[in-house]
Amino acid sequence: MLKAKREAPPSAGRGGIKKELPEHFKDYRHVWVFIELERGEVHPVSFELLGEGRKLADKLGIQLAGIVLGPPGDATQHAVAEAFAYGADLVYLVEAPLLADYRNEPFTKAMTDLVNAHKPEILLLGATTLGRDLAGSVATTLLTGLTADCTELDVDVDGSLAATRPTFGGSLLCTIYTLNYRPQMATVRPRVMAMPPRTDKPVGHVIRHKLSMTEEEIITKVLGFNLDRQSAKANLAYADIVVAGGLGLGSAENLQLVTNLARAIGAEYGCSRPLVQKGWMPADRQIGQTGKTIRPKLYIAAGISGAIQHRVGVEGADLIVAINTDPNAPIFDFAHLGIVTDAIRFLPALTEAFTRRLSPHSHDKLAS
C-alpha cells in the first residue's frame, strides 16, 4: 500500500503530495483540542494535547481552542476552566443534558456541527476508547483524513500538519499529511506527549453552541456504568516508577520476580507485547505502542529486547534501566543504564538490595 502511494502518478489527483487546498477549505482556521470529559472527570490526555496544540497554534500564528461537550453543571464548567488553565485561547462549549454519558450519536452530532459552523484547521483528540470511537465517526461524517496514535505533531513549511506515527506494527515511523481536506484530524495516546504546566489563566472567551438533537432522536440508551475496581492496573500509564518483564524471563512463573521488585519499591508493573500474546499477563498491563505509554521517573525493563513497538511506549521515561543477557539488544540503544546479565538471577538481588537500602533503619544509618 505504501509503495503504491509513493509511485502515484500526478494524474492521481494530488500529484503524490502536491497541495491544492480547495477554495471552500481556505477559511478553515485555528487548532482545536477535544477536552474529554467523562463521568465528571477530564482525561489528562486532553491537557497533554493542549500542550501540543499550543505549539502548533503558535507556529501557525493562529488560536488554540478547547472543545467541551458535557451536561450542564459544575463538572463541565470545571472542564472549561481547566482548558484555559492549560493554554486554550477560547473554548467552544456545547452544554446539554443528553451529553451526560458518552454515546456516539450525540457526541458525533455535537462535534460535526461545531466543525461545520466554526471550521477548524486542525482537530486533535485523545486516542482513548472514547476519543477513538468519536474520532472515527467524526472524520467519516466530515469525509476528512484522520491519523491515529501520533507520536509527533508538527507543521511543515507550507503550514500542513505533519503527523508522525509508528507503522508496520511499530517497526518504522511514517509522517502522514491530510493535504486537501479540512480539518486535519489526529489522535494521540495518553502519556505520549508531556503534560504542559498549568497556569492560573482566568476563563476567557467561551462560545456556546446548541445541540440540535433531542433524547427521542437518540436510539442508544445508557442502562448503567460499572466502575472498574480501584485496582492499581488503571494507574500504570501515570505511575512514577514502573518495572516490566519480557520474554527473557523465560516463564510466566518468573513474572513474580517483577511483581516482587515492584512491591518492594512501590512501583507499578507491566510487560512487553509477546507476554500478553502468550497469555502470561493481561492486556491492560502491556507497555508499548499498542499497550500503555508510560512516562515514569524510573523504568526498569527486565528481559525485554526493546523492539520499536516497545520503545515508543517508554521513551518518555526520565531514567530507563535495562537488564538483558544480550549486549546487542536494541533496548541498550535507548536505555540510560544497562546491565548485561540474566534478569532471572539479577531481579531477586536487586529487590533485596532495594529493600535493604530503603528500610527505615538502614536509611537512618545512611543519612547519618
Added chain:
Amino acid sequence: MHIVVCIKQVPDSAQIRVHPVTNTIMRQGVPTIINPYDLFALEEALRLRGAHGGEVTVLTMGPPMAEDALRKALTYGADRAVLLTDRCFAGSDTLATSFALSRAIVRIGETFGAPDIVFAGKQTIDGDTAQVGPGIAKRLGLLQFTYVAKIASIDLDAREITVKRRSEGGMQMLKSRLPCLITMLEGTNEIRRGSLDDALRAARSQIVKWSAAEAGIEDLTKCGLRGSPTVVKRVFAPTTRAEKATQIDMTDKTQHGVADELIAAIFTRQPALEHELAFDGGQ
C-alpha cells in the same frame, strides 16, 4: 440472523524485519495471518449464530492472496466468504477502505440478506488505527459500539440489543437497536477449533470474489489512493540516541554487588527518587 464479519489479512508482525540499510520492510517470506483482533469478532458471531440461528458471512478487502484468510475463517465455521479485490483499491487509507467495505456490505445484503450485525476487530495489528469499524458504521448509518466486552442480550423480534462496552474508567451498559456495528474487545472469548466438517467444507467452498464494479461501486474517485484524504509522505526508521546505555560492569562482581551499584547510579541520576522511595516504597 445474518452476521457479517469484516476481517483483514495481515503480516505476522512477530516476523517482520526492517532492512538495516534501506529501512524498508522485508515482507518476503513473512507469513500472513488473520488479524488476531478479528478472531474475537468472528468467534462472537459464531456464538450468536449458535444461539439464534442464521448465517455468518466473512468479508475482506485485499489482494487475491487474501483468499487464504477467508478460507481460514471458513475452517472456523463461517458459512460464506466474500473477497473484495480490485487494483483500484490499492493505496486506500481508512476512509477509502470504509467506503469500499460499506458498499460491499450493501451488496452482501442485497445478495444474501440484510445483516443484523456487522462485526469488526478492535483494530488491526499492522495499521492499529481502529478507524475502519466506526467508518463503516457511519457510512451505513449503523449504530456503533466499539470495544464491546460482552453482548448481554439480543431480542430479534423487538430488534433490541444490550452490550457491555469498555470505557476508560469502567464498563458502560448500553441498550440499542439492530442493525448495528460492533467491534469486539480482545480477550473476550477464544476462537474455536473448527470441526473436520468445516475444514473439508472450507477446502471445497467457492469464495465469492467481487471487483469494484461487481460490488456495485461506481464512483472510483472514492476508492484507493484517490479516495484517501491522507498521504504518507515519509517512512523512516527512528533515530537512535547518540549515546548508548551506560553499562554497569559485571566482571568479578556478585549479583548483589552490582545491584547496590545500580541503585547508587539510579539515585545519582534521580536524587529525588531516593527520598520518595524511602517514604512510599518498601511497604
